[in-house]
Amino acid sequence: MSLHDDAVLVLKEYGSQEELRQLYLEHLDAHPDGMYKPCGAGHLTSSALVIDPSRARVLLTLHRKLGMWLQMGGHCEPGDATVEAAALREATEESGIAGLSLLPGGPVRLDRHPIPAPCHWHLDVQYAAIAPADAVAAISEESLDLRWFAYEEVAGVADTSVVRLLESTLARL
Numbered sequence: 001m002s003l004h005d006d007a008v009l010v011l012k013e014y015g016s017q018e019e020l021r022q023l024y025l026e027h028l029d030a031h032p033d034g035m036y037k038p039c040g041a042g043h044l045t046s047s048a049l050v051i052d053p054s055r056a057r058v059l060l061t062l063h064r065k066l067g068m069w070l071q072m073g074g075h076c077e078p079g080d081a082t083v084e085a086a087a088l089r090e091a092t093e094e095s096g097i098a099g100l101s102l103l104p105g106g107p108v109r110l111d112r113h114p115i116p117a118p119c120h121w122h123l124d125v126q127y128a129a130i131a132p133a134d135a136v137a138a139i140s141e142e143s144l145d146l147r148w149f150a151y152e153e154v155a156g157v158a159d160t161s162v163v164r165l166l167e168s169t170l171a172r173l
Contacts, residue, residue, distance in 0.1 A: 001080065002036050002130040003035050003076060003078075003080055003082065003083070003086075004028060004032065004034070005080045006081070006083055006117075007024075007028060007035060007044055007083050008025065010049050010082075010083050010084070010106060010107065011024050011025050011028070011119070012025070013106060013161070014107055014110070016109065016110075017109065017110050018145050019109060019151050020112060021108045023112065023123075024044070024110060024112075024123050024125075027042060027044075027123060027128050028044070029039070031043075031075075034123075035076050036076060036078070037075045037157070038121070040118055040119055040120070041120060041121070042119060042120050042121075042122065042123055042125065043075070043119065043121075043122070044076060044083065044085055044086070044123045044124075044125060045073060045074060045075055045076065045122045045123065045124045045125070046069075046073060046074075046075070046076055046083050046084075046086035046087040046090060046123075046124070046125050046127070047071050047072060047073020047082075047087055047090060047091070047124055047125075047126050047127065047167060048058065048071060048072055048087040048088065048090065048091035048100070048102065048124075048126070048127040048128060048129040049071040049072075049075060049108070049126070049127070049128045049129070049162075049165050049169050050071070050072055050095050050097065050100065050130075050131055051089055051128060051129065051130050051131065051169065051173075052127050052135070052148060053130065053131055053132065053133045053135065055130070055173060056150060056151070057136055057148040057149055057150050057151070058111070058148070058149055058151065058154060058166060058169075059072070059095055059097075059131070059144040059146065059147070059148050060069075060146075060147060060149055060154070060157070060158060061094055061095070061139075061140075061142070061145070061146050061150075062143055062146070062147075062156050062167075063143065063144070064141070064142050064143055064144050064147035065142075067144070068151075068158070068159060069147075069157045069158045069162065070158065070162060071091075071126070071162060071165060072084075072090055072091040072093075072094040072095050073087065073090045073124065073126070074090045074094070074096070074142075077089075080141040082108075082128075083107075084102060084127065087102065087125070087126075087127040088100060088102055088127075088129065091127075091129050093140055094117065094140045094142055094143060094146075095130050095131075095137050095138070095140075095146065096130075096136070096137050096138025096140060096142055096146075097132070097135045097136070097137055097138075098112045098130070099131075099135075100129040100130070100131060101129060101130050101132075102128070102129050103127065103129070103130065103151040103169070103172055103173075104129045105172065106127075107126055107127055108123060108128050108165060108169050108172060109126050109164065109165055110122045110123070110124065110126065110145050111126055111161050111164070111165070112124070113161065114139070126167060126168075128169040128172065131171055151166060151170065155159030158166065
């Protein structure tokens with residue numbers, strides 16, 4: 001199964017955000033290359049909100065290019081077998097934490113946001129991951145900083161997209 005086919009299957013099984021879910025499916029139907037960055041109409045991305053083992057904090061990255069506190073995530077790559085694997089790879093690369101495990105049940109939510117030209121949209125498939133007990137975070141090249149935040153601190157540092165991802169994650173824990 002291709003990454004494109006996996007994304008279609010994941011989205012067909014996703015049971016929330018019907019209008020946005022349908023927009024993602026229409027995008028993939030219209031754009032066979034819609035999984036990857038070169039697709040000018042937009043492309044799917046995959047991310048994961050990393051939760052500490054005590055389930056009291058989340059790890060956010062201060063994105064180097066955007067200067068915003070965000071969850072770990074980014075572009076799908078040809079070597080990614082699934083959208084879930086892309087989220088786990090991105091979260092591992094950007095957090096420096098080996099042994100992350102995604103929460104079961106598929107994506108936590110979807111988030112569509114505009115990005116600068118030449119592309120137009122990121123269609124983000126968002127997951128949540130639990131860090132192992134011995135987790136030690138390490139700043140990647142894509143980050144200016146990496147920090148654990150208590151749940152109640154997130155709204156003060158991150159945008160509404162991250163806040164909604166946290167709320168949806170907490171509903172699943």
